[in-house]
Amino acid sequence: MDQLCPRFEKAMVLLSTRWVGLILFELLKGAKRFSEMEADLPISGRLLSDRLKLLEKEGIVERNIYSEFPVRIEYTLSEKGKALEPVIKDIQRWAEEYVSADDAADNEVK
Amino acid sequence: MDQLCPRFEKAMVLLSTRWVGLILFELLKGAKRFSEMEADLPISGRLLSDRLKLLEKEGIVERNIYSEFPVRIEYTLSEKGKALEPVIKDIQRWAEEYVSADDAADNEVK
């Protein structure tokens, strides 16, 4: 039995947190507002708020406030966040090659 | 608001399932028995059992029974499972570069 690298384990736990992957995917496309993400992702406002706070705390997401009318708040990826792009891209490639349309349907139907 | 690709969403949900990443990491090192994984990973037997069943159902993990004394059961990655290696490697690289030792400590201390 060998030890897990603590940094790896930490990364894994973070990235395994529900919705974190999808939020990263969303932000890789560019800056997003709270309400845009809420509309795009199958996630409630409460959870989205929780996750954004978590990702901000971890230095992965940045929160920018623009004092316009009405107030506009944009979320973007930090350098640390952008560095996760290869992970997301690999998952996309894998999904295209190995996840069948039928498998994917399981998610919807419930 | 654009639609999420169902295959990608399915892959993301699967890979975001708690412990799945660590189990894949473990199996990328080679065939493992139930008790080895239980010892290596911070996860109870019940959950390990659940996750292995899930991964087997998804065609990612294979379960091989050897009728020896005592019975030996080994888990290995299928081709579909091995194809996830780049994802895990990317996460390792990212963790080494961006997760500080202090951050990693958060995981342990609780």
Add this chain to the structure above:
DNA sequence: ATACATTAGTTACGAAAAGTAATCTAATGA
């Protein structure tokens, strides 16, 4: 001044899911 609209959350709370440890089952050979 008062009331309303807009964006971005927060809070409260019950329901559901996930977590654990400990104990039980089953197959097989010594």
Add this chain to the structure above:
DNA sequence: TCATTAGATTACTTTTCGTAACTAATGTAT
């Protein structure tokens, strides 16, 4: 009968989730 491996089951606690209502800041209309 006991030991070994693998896992299922039970009983229980903890965490997480989703809905819906509420807050806060700011500008606009009356």
